[in-house]
Amino acid sequence: MTSAAPAPSVPAVDADALIFDMGRRARAAAAVLARTPTGVKADALRAAAAALRTGEAAILAANAADMARGQANGLSPAMLDRLKLDPARLAGIAAGLEAVAGLDDPVGKVMDVATRPNGLELSRVRVPLGVIGIIYESRPNVTADAGALSLMAGNAAILRGGSEAIESSRAIHAALLEGLRAAGLPEDAIQLVPVTDRAAVGAMLKATGLIDIIVPRGGKSLVARVQSEARVPVLAHLDGINHTYIDGAADPAKAAALAVNAKMRRTGVCGATETLLVDRAFADPRPILANLLDAGCELRGTSEIQSLDPRILPAGEEDWDTEYLDGICSIKFVDGVGEAISHIADHASHHTDAIVTEDAEVAERFLAEVDSAIVMWNASTQFADGGEFGLGAEIGISTGRLHARGPVALEGLTTYKWVVRGTGQTRP
Amino acid sequence: MTSAAPAPSVPAVDADALIFDMGRRARAAAAVLARTPTGVKADALRAAAAALRTGEAAILAANAADMARGQANGLSPAMLDRLKLDPARLAGIAAGLEAVAGLDDPVGKVMDVATRPNGLELSRVRVPLGVIGIIYESRPNVTADAGALSLMAGNAAILRGGSEAIESSRAIHAALLEGLRAAGLPEDAIQLVPVTDRAAVGAMLKATGLIDIIVPRGGKSLVARVQSEARVPVLAHLDGINHTYIDGAADPAKAAALAVNAKMRRTGVCGATETLLVDRAFADPRPILANLLDAGCELRGTSEIQSLDPRILPAGEEDWDTEYLDGICSIKFVDGVGEAISHIADHASHHTDAIVTEDAEVAERFLAEVDSAIVMWNASTQFADGGEFGLGAEIGISTGRLHARGPVALEGLTTYKWVVRGTGQTRP
Numbered sequence: 001m002t003s004a005a006p007a008p009s010v011p012a013v014d015a016d017a018l019i020f021d022m023g024r025r026a027r028a029a030a031a032v033l034a035r036t037p038t039g040v041k042a043d044a045l046r047a048a049a050a051a052l053r054t055g056e057a058a059i060l061a062a063n064a065a066d067m068a069r070g071q072a073n074g075l076s077p078a079m080l081d082r083l084k085l086d087p088a089r090l091a092g093i094a095a096g097l098e099a100v101a102g103l104d105d106p107v108g109k110v111m112d113v114a115t116r117p118n119g120l121e122l123s124r125v126r127v128p129l130g131v132i133g134i135i136y137e138s139r140p141n142v143t144a145d146a147g148a149l150s151l152m153a154g155n156a157a158i159l160r161g162g163s164e165a166i167e168s169s170r171a172i173h174a175a176l177l178e179g180l181r182a183a184g185l186p187e188d189a190i191q192l193v194p195v196t197d198r199a200a201v202g203a204m205l206k207a208t209g210l211i212d213i214i215v216p217r218g219g220k221s222l223v224a225r226v227q228s229e230a231r232v233p234v235l236a237h238l239d240g241i242n243h244t245y246i247d248g249a250a251d252p253a254k255a256a257a258l259a260v261n262a263k264m265r266r267t268g269v270c271g272a273t274e275t276l277l278v279d280r281a282f283a284d285p286r287p288i289l290a291n292l293l294d295a296g297c298e299l300r301g302t303s304e305i306q307s308l309d310p311r312i313l314p315a316g317e318e319d320w321d322t323e324y325l326d327g328i329c330s331i332k333f334v335d336g337v338g339e340a341i342s343h344i345a346d347h348a349s350h351h352t353d354a355i356v357t358e359d360a361e362v363a364e365r366f367l368a369e370v371d372s373a374i375v376m377w378n379a380s381t382q383f384a385d386g387g388e389f390g391l392g393a394e395i396g397i398s399t400g401r402l403h404a405r406g407p408v409a410l411e412g413l414t415t416y417k418w419v420v421r422g423t424g425q426t427r428p
Numbered sequence: 429m430t431s432a433a434p435a436p437s438v439p440a441v442d443a444d445a446l447i448f449d450m451g452r453r454a455r456a457a458a459a460v461l462a463r464t465p466t467g468v469k470a471d472a473l474r475a476a477a478a479a480l481r482t483g484e485a486a487i488l489a490a491n492a493a494d495m496a497r498g499q500a501n502g503l504s505p506a507m508l509d510r511l512k513l514d515p516a517r518l519a520g521i522a523a524g525l526e527a528v529a530g531l532d533d534p535v536g537k538v539m540d541v542a543t544r545p546n547g548l549e550l551s552r553v554r555v556p557l558g559v560i561g562i563i564y565e566s567r568p569n570v571t572a573d574a575g576a577l578s579l580m581a582g583n584a585a586i587l588r589g590g591s592e593a594i595e596s597s598r599a600i601h602a603a604l605l606e607g608l609r610a611a612g613l614p615e616d617a618i619q620l621v622p623v624t625d626r627a628a629v630g631a632m633l634k635a636t637g638l639i640d641i642i643v644p645r646g647g648k649s650l651v652a653r654v655q656s657e658a659r660v661p662v663l664a665h666l667d668g669i670n671h672t673y674i675d676g677a678a679d680p681a682k683a684a685a686l687a688v689n690a691k692m693r694r695t696g697v698c699g700a701t702e703t704l705l706v707d708r709a710f711a712d713p714r715p716i717l718a719n720l721l722d723a724g725c726e727l728r729g730t731s732e733i734q735s736l737d738p739r740i741l742p743a744g745e746e747d748w749d750t751e752y753l754d755g756i757c758s759i760k761f762v763d764g765v766g767e768a769i770s771h772i773a774d775h776a777s778h779h780t781d782a783i784v785t786e787d788a789e790v791a792e793r794f795l796a797e798v799d800s801a802i803v804m805w806n807a808s809t810q811f812a813d814g815g816e817f818g819l820g821a822e823i824g825i826s827t828g829r830l831h832a833r834g835p836v837a838l839e840g841l842t843t844y845k846w847v848v849r850g851t852g853q854t855r856p
Contacts, residue, residue: 031773035796116818120807127799129829212829233661233830254852261854345459367847368463371555379548379850388855389846390544401557401640402661403831406846418817418834419795422807424682426689427816 015199019158022191023210026131026156029188033154034107034128040183042101045148048179049097052144055175056090062171063140070164075138083138083165093144093172096393097179100148103392106411107154121421126414128154130212132395133204135160135226137218140168146217147176147190149395153413156189158211160204162218163196205230213403213413215396220323235408237373237399239323239349240270242381245340245366246288247357248281254378255356256288261380262354264295268325270397271352271384275320276331277340278305292329301331320347337362341369348372350399352384373399373406443627447586450619451638454559454584457616461582462535462556468611470529473576476607477522477529480572483603484518490599491568498592503566511566511593521572521600524821525607528576531820534839535582549849554842556582558640560823561632563588563654565646568596574645575604575618577823581841584617586639588632590646591624633658641831641841643824648751663836665801665827667751667777668698670809673768673794674716675785676709682806683784684716689808690782692723696753698825699780699812703748704759705768706733720757729759748775765790769797776800778827780812801827801834 033041052059063085070080085093106126113123132155134146143159150157161169173192180187193200204211205226214234216226223236244262246255262273278285289309292299299305300315312331319330320343334340337355344353354376355366363377374384386394386407394407404412461469480487491513498508534554541551560578562585564570571587578585589597601620608615621628632639633654642662644654651664672690674683690701706713717737720727727733728743740759747758748771762768765783772781782804783794791805802812812835814822819837826832832840 031799034799114818116816120811120816122817251852257854258852265855363849367849371459371462372845374846374848376848377850378852379848380854382855383548383848383853388544388548389550390542401843405843415829415833417800418802420802420804420807420811421791421795422805424679424686424806425811426685426808427693427810 013195015195015197015203018193018195019200019203019207020210022158022193023131023207025188026158026191027210029186030128030130030154030156032186033151033156033189036154036185038105038107040185041105041152041154044151044179044183044185045097045101046179047182048144048148048176049094049101051175051178052090052094052097052172055171056087059090059168059171059175060085060087062167065167066140066165075164079138079164083140083168085140085168089141093141096141096145097148100152100393103152103410105152106414111416118425119423120425123419124416125419126411127417129413129415131156131158131210132413133158133160133207133211133214133232134395135201135204135214135216135218135222137162137222138164139217140165140172142217143169143172143192144176145393146215146395147173149393149410150413151189153410155413156191158191158193158204160193160200161196166196202229205232208232217396233403235396235398235400235404235412237270237349237351237397239399240272240351240384241275241321241323241347241349242271242273242351242384243275243277243340243344243348243353244273244381245277245334245337245344245353245355246279246282246285247337247355247359247362248279249359249362250279250282250356251358252283252287255282256291258354258356258378258380259288260291260295262382263292263329264297264327265380265382267327269382271382272325273354273381274322274324274330275347276329277334277343278331279337279340280333280335289331296327298328299331300328302333304333305331323349337366341366344370344372351397352376352381354379354381373397441623443623443625443631446621446623447628447631447635448638450586450621451559451635453616454586454619455638457614458556458558458582458584460614461579461584461617464582464613466533466535468613469533469580469582472579472607472611472613473525473529474607475610476572476576476604477525479603479606480518480522480525480600483599484515487518487596487599487603488513488515490595493595494568494593503592507566507592511568511596513568513596517569521569524569524573525576528580528821531580531838533580534842539844546853547851548853551847552844553847554839555845557841557843559584559586559638560841561586561588561635561639561642561660563629563632563642563644563646563650565590565650566592567645568593568600570645571597571600571620572604573821574643574823575601577821577838578841579617581838583841584619586619586621586632588621588628589624594624630657633660636660645824661831663824663826663828663832663840665698665777665779665825667827668700668779668812669703669749669751669775669777670699670701670779670812671703671705671768671772671776671781672701672809673705673762673765673772673781673783674707674710674713675765675783675787675790676707677787677790678707678710678784679786680711680715683710684719686782686784686806686808687716688719688723690810691720691757692725692755693808693810695755697810699810700753701782701809702750702752702758703775704757705762705771706759707765707768708761708763717759724755726756727759728756730761732761733759751777765794769794772798772800779825780804780809782807782809801825
């Protein structure tokens, strides 16, 4: 054959055929992983961590190539920062693999067991989901994190990283393959889609029967496209329009500290509070507003709120439905927990919503009636995170209602089977 | 307006607008149901059972109208039998409602609880899924069964019954509404789609955000349409291509009894065995084959199997992928549990597969490696049923891998929320 090599940006492959082939190989690998002992999966991850460390120079060189291309292509400073690897970040990725290797393996756990009157013993046993598709953008660490979580829960992974980070992702993927080989596991257990065109994403989204669940990791436009096009189930959240409600019975010091932390600790994370609801019965909200303003937060309030501080801008109707992901906060008064609950029902994205109060009865009503993946009492919404929840890591946070809700880690990447043990019972 | 009334089969409604309106009302009802105590839900079901009994004459008259129309339209005897109600069947439906009223309510159950080092207390609490859409055909009892299960798990239901049974479904639905009113619950908690055209089904299948899950109850063509068109998640099984594998170490008497029961007890149910795999090491399969033949089963075997009994017909390649739902069984020899497992991996529909053996090690390998919703050892595949599993009832059996697998009852109609209780913790 003497044909010219295809240009990297216009790969000469049929995306459907490519994903079909990768999916078939992933399913075969998944059948092996489903019966791989915990220790072997952990060994693969520890060997991959070691390969990341010994391969540091090559990985940083690949990342430098991505960075140079990104700078030439005019990527924003924020995107370049997400793309960038350095020795400390790479060490963090390697340590992350080892942390996942140390997590409790859900596979094989017996969820419940019962013996029927006819003597049949029924149990539900956790088994891997199968094949996880992860579609992400410019963060090269997702290659390692998502690949590791999928593997530890006994699943095969098909990773489709963004073009901006493709050289870095390939270099990290090579280390994962080294880990798989070292542990005697099939290389098809963690596959990286070799092309970065959008057709491969489309093919993954419709690969029912080959891919069991798609996890998009990236900005809102990626998640929205995945949610609207996918035929495969999707585990994701589109928005984190989160509320902190300060009840009339809130402790003023706690309320001030929680409001500032929930909004300003990190403004770009999905657990950040976007709207503050303040009970008209709360004694004096002015110190809270001043705290936020002093912390550099832009406040947008109703006219009633604006009258409390001249620095507060007017809020429009759209503010109640906006995820700022920035140092901006919308604020309004409500008449007690009932109105707070209805405002949240109308405007929240069912991600994380919190109440600040010393009144346990009011708190329990809020926790029961607010229909969000995570509801909190006297805690910062910024805790919405698998690591903070003690899950060891997270593949994502789901605002969907099926399968898994809130932070999803190893258990959410499993399903169960019913195991029935008998002694020859026939059904009458 | 003087326009003529529309013909009943071409309703003058916009299906999307109709389902949107029903969905909005269902969501509002679901918010009420989510905080309705167990006793009130149970009261509604018991009152509905009483209304079914006092309304017997009206319901049977409605059913007689459906039956007359069905006979005139040339429905098959099997369809007419599914459609038919009589006092005994109606009493069974009423008793079914009372049985669901007595089930353990999953809503509010704490799945797990943990305290983090920072003092945050995290728990996962079961909450209703929200709105369940049920699409069914000619069985009027589904109106009561599915409505009751949805309600007991705190969900609103949108029921779309087939045109053949619409008068019967309306009459049963009226009894459910009586029960809801008696318990002070919103009538929108169980809605029956007033039209029977296919457009309403299409509108339900794409009602994301309004309907949380669709459960199709009916024949394969209905399930296939729902699975291929739905944007809303679907809980269903398309096929029950189930296997019973008779291992070399099987007890011959158990094997014979299990084979006949698994295949012939009821041939039209999704848990019926369709293929028998026999280990070449099994001493003498002839009595098993004779038992099946004597029970009226048509056997289709490989030439090797055919040589054992002149009454056995030849099996073609398609037989290994056919759900007969009839008194027909395909049979082949395999070399031990390994080949049985690979045959099942290639041909099963991941519903229910069983092994017959006295060798515990071989059995445990089969239970671990066969990737089906239900795996059984020395038991008849006909036990694949929510009632037999002690769930009290079932809304359906799922061969999907997400959310719920196998027989699904109340727990499968719930999700969970994370409840975080703090004392003012902010995230560092």
